[in-house]
Amino acid sequence: xxxxxxxxxxxxxxxxxxxxxxxxxxxxxxxxxxxxxxxxxxxxxxxxxxxxxxxxxxxxxxxxxxxxxxxxxxxxxxxxxxxxxxxxxxxxxxxxxxxxxxxxxxxxxxxxxxxxxxxxxxxxxxxxxxxxxxxxxxxxxxxxxxxxxxxxxxxxxxxxxxxxxxxxxxxxxxxxxxxxxxxxxxxxxxxxxxxxxxxxxxxxxxxxxxxxxxxxxxxxxxxxxxxxxxxxxxxxxxxxxxxxxxxxxxxxxxxxxxxxxxxxxxxxxxxxxxxxxxxxxxxx
Numbered sequence: 001x002x003x004x005x006x007x008x009x010x011x012x013x014x015x016x017x018x019x020x021x022x023x024x025x026x027x028x029x030x031x032x033x034x035x036x037x038x039x040x041x042x043x044x045x046x047x048x049x050x051x052x053x054x055x056x057x058x059x060x061x062x063x064x065x066x067x068x069x070x071x072x073x074x075x076x077x078x079x080x081x082x083x084x085x086x087x088x089x090x091x092x093x094x095x096x097x098x099x100x101x102x103x104x105x106x107x108x109x110x111x112x113x114x115x116x117x118x119x120x121x122x123x124x125x126x127x128x129x130x131x132x133x134x135x136x137x138x139x140x141x142x143x144x145x146x147x148x149x150x151x152x153x154x155x156x157x158x159x160x161x162x163x164x165x166x167x168x169x170x171x172x173x174x175x176x177x178x179x180x181x182x183x184x185x186x187x188x189x190x191x192x193x194x195x196x197x198x199x200x201x202x203x204x205x206x207x208x209x210x211x212x213x214x215x216x217x218x219x220x221x222x223x224x225x226x227x228x229x230x231x232x233x234x235x236x237x238x239x240x241x242x243x244x245x246x247x248x249x250x251x252x253x254x255x256x257x258x259x260x261x262x263x264x265x266x267x268x269x270x271x272x273x274x275x276x277x278x279x280x281x282x283x284x
Contacts, residue, residue: 025073025155029147032064034184047243051132054242058139065146073155080150082216083160091214091273095222098272102265103230110261111235111248121236121249129245130233136242137228145217145224148178149208160212171208178204185241192239195259202263203227206270219273223266 069075078085111118123129152174153160161167179200182188187196207220231237236246 025068025151028072029065029068029151030181032061032068047245048129048132050242051129051136051244055132055136055139058136058143062139062143062146065143069151075155080146080154080217082218084215088214088216088218091216091219091277092222094276095210095219095269095273096226097222099223099226099265099269100230102268103227103262104234106261106265107230107235110257111250118235118248118250120247121245122247123245126245133232133244134229137232138225141221141224141228144178144181145207145211145220148174148181148204149211149217149220152177153208153211160215162212167209167212170212171205174208174211175201175204178207186239187241190239192255195255199259199262203266206266210270210273213274214277219270219277223269223273226269227262227266 066077069080070077076085081087153170161170179197182196182200185196187193188200207223210219210223211217231240232244232246234247236244236249238249238251
């Protein structure tokens with residue numbers, strides 16, 4: 001059986017040495033990510049060139065992460081995606097559809113109420129731009145869920161928690177890691193920084209709760225991907241981490257209304273996934 005390949009408990013033979021490698025593994029991955037980010041083009045570089053280079057960097061970073069997890073940490077990588085080691089499409093689709101409909105729908109309502117804040121900005125060649133944007137945000141969502149959800153959730157006990165108190169600790173830890181992971185984004189600087197950081201914290205907390213409930217990151221990837229696609233395809237803003245060829249550009253930076261809107265969409269999407277998922281067995 002596949003489960004026989006996973007050592008239980010993880011630290012029975014390796015003791016603190018294994019835990020030390022887990023503790024330093026996350027900073028190691030972050031350092032590699034920052035180095036790769038520094039060599040990416042910035043500023044006035046061509047939009048498609050920037051997206052292509054970012055796609056390459058994400059592929060490289062995911063490959064390095066796999067090496068760190070499998071070789072350095074001695075952990076089966078497929079288990080980081082799903083505890084059953086089988087990718088499940090249903091929770092991913094539920095999360096994606098709920099988040100995309102809520103995110104796009106609520107922003108179109110906002111546009112109808114305040115049309116002056118939105119400018120039609122779609123340029124020619126958008127099919128290729130949409131394809132490149134999809135590849136980029138899919139890789140980004142997968143990478144961030146692996147680091148901010150799976151890494152935090154699995155390695156201490158070699159199992160996903162079901163005890164309420166422990167799940168709270170994991171959700172808080174994931175929220176902190178997810179927020180720190182976005183410190184390089186332009187929206188976490190200036191007057192909108194507080195709103196952006198609150199959003200990232202709540203999103204990180206919520207996606208970890210979904211991960212623990214569904215026993216894998218498929219649903220979290222779906223919600224994360226849909227959130228990013230709404231911004232990449234439909235409604236971008238001038239201080240976005242990566243400007244894309246979107247249908248509309250809205251002039252307002254992240255503020256109270258956008259925070260309420262995005263948190264509302266993320267939380268409702270997570271609730272939709274949780275209500276549709278089977279309740280995990282309680283841990284003794």
